[in-house]
Amino acid sequence: MIFGDFMMGARSRLLPPSIPFRFFGAAVFFQIAAWGLIAVYAEELPGYLGGPGEMLAALHLVTLGVALMTAMGASFQLLPVVTKKPLHSVGACKVTYWLFLPGVLMLTHGMGHQQLWAMEGGGTLAVVGIFLFAGLVIDNLRQMSDLRVVTDHVWVAIASLLLLAVLGLTLLADFRAGFLSDHVAVAMAHAVVAAYGFMGMLALGFSFLLIPLFGLSSPPDETNGRRAAYVITAGLLLAVAGLLFDSLAGVIVGALCGLTGLGLHLWVMAKVMKSRMKRALGDSFILIRTGWLLLPVSIVLGMAAAGGIMVDRSGPLFGFVLVFGWLLSFLMGVLQRIIPFLASMHSVRPGVKPILLSVLTDPRFLRIHMIGHLTALVLVGIGIAAADGSIVRAGALAGLVGALGFAAFAGRVGWTLRAHLKTAP
């Protein structure tokens, strides 16, 4: 396949299309499930401070189902381009998927229905999938001496991934055995490592590749990009240590450190955006910019929650802004650019014109998604602040409509590519 040889040229450095697209397809499905679950159990979100139930399931549908699924698909596709080295095994990517997908389904079912056996079984499957994913990434990153600004971030992300998996399994075991002296503190550390350490660093790292590509910009400032990664990592370590050892000062200093590093990262990205040749960036960048805006907001809310300031409001707001505001907004913005771009590349055949992005993409579906998503962020945020489940439900329904719009967009891309490949010689 021509596409398999593209980017860096070497055979198998990029994967067959079914590998990344299966992960992206699952992410599309889990986004619908997450908003749907919140819409049904909206009254449980205001004042939610953790523990098994539908809100924990909804949270993990986004973090594992959307964010980690997208991260796996994107990493398998992009890392070989960055490292100039093929993945060790395409089969292992498939095994990762077939461990992780049922794992997430079972784990979130168990969380929602408070069934320990399902949480333990699903969690174990998901963690095995995560370890396999981490192994493939580590194998690919070894001997890599170039593009350090990307790989530095990815190394921190992988270390965080392993730590969050261990913390997650510990939390699951504690539901049965009750051996942790402070379950909430470990859960908070798990959340911080997952959202900022793993997903955050992966998203920030790949931004150095993707944002200049989307905007046709000048190369990013790698020196300051790496400095930002180190400062954020220091902040992460301090915050996690502060949470695990009950030190508010540690959490606050870590958060301030994180804000500083993030400020530096966003300054580098602002320079990239300023140097771009592409004038019109489309709706995707509204979502990407929303994510960038809400990432520091989440840190401020996290500091408020850790400091005990209106914790019944700041706690759930922190979780919501972090997971749905930063992560989901940013990832959906990136995903709506990557999916048609990859599909267009897969459509190249001898003697046949590649499909135009405008044919693959129906902007009406993306507009529905964007409006639904942004409306959901505002309404659910207000609902949490006002402790009003009905406002949360209205917001979640808007998010659900948006997620269905995104599914229609992705489905159209897949359908059009399939039809094109069937007719191509």
Next chain:
Amino acid sequence: MLTIKTEIAALLHAEHMHTVEALQDLEEFLANQTARRVPDARTGEVRGILSGLIATVAAEVGRHFGFEEDHLFPMLLEKGEGGIATFLTEEHAAILPLAQGLAGRAAKAMADGGFTAESWTSFHAQGMELCEREISHIQKEEMGLLAAIAMYIDADADRNLAALYQKLMDAA
């Protein structure tokens, strides 16, 4: 594309950026004009856009693609990296006739004093298609080809390729 480490990559990148700018001018003009409103090809603005299409887009694209296919891709092929060359050549085959055809129509419109409703509708559709295909193609070259050059083109070959391409640009 993260950093540009070779002379030839820097030249190709600069030309990409120049072509993107010209294409976006064309795209904005076509979008504002719409397929239904035939422009007055005697005005300075419209003649500037059409001349830009002929001089910049079609000429640059032709030279750029020709250089890649005749000089750069064979070197990548020698290194066993033919996949990217094949892929990009397939895209060139879709873009170049489109660019040259549009340049021909633009020249004819300027010579004849304008477009007819029918010729404008067709020109508009193909112009939009060219903008989309070529900008997307440039994104792929920026991400894949420039990285391949950094990896597989050594310093001597880089100097030779850069000198050759500079000569082609100077001759234009």
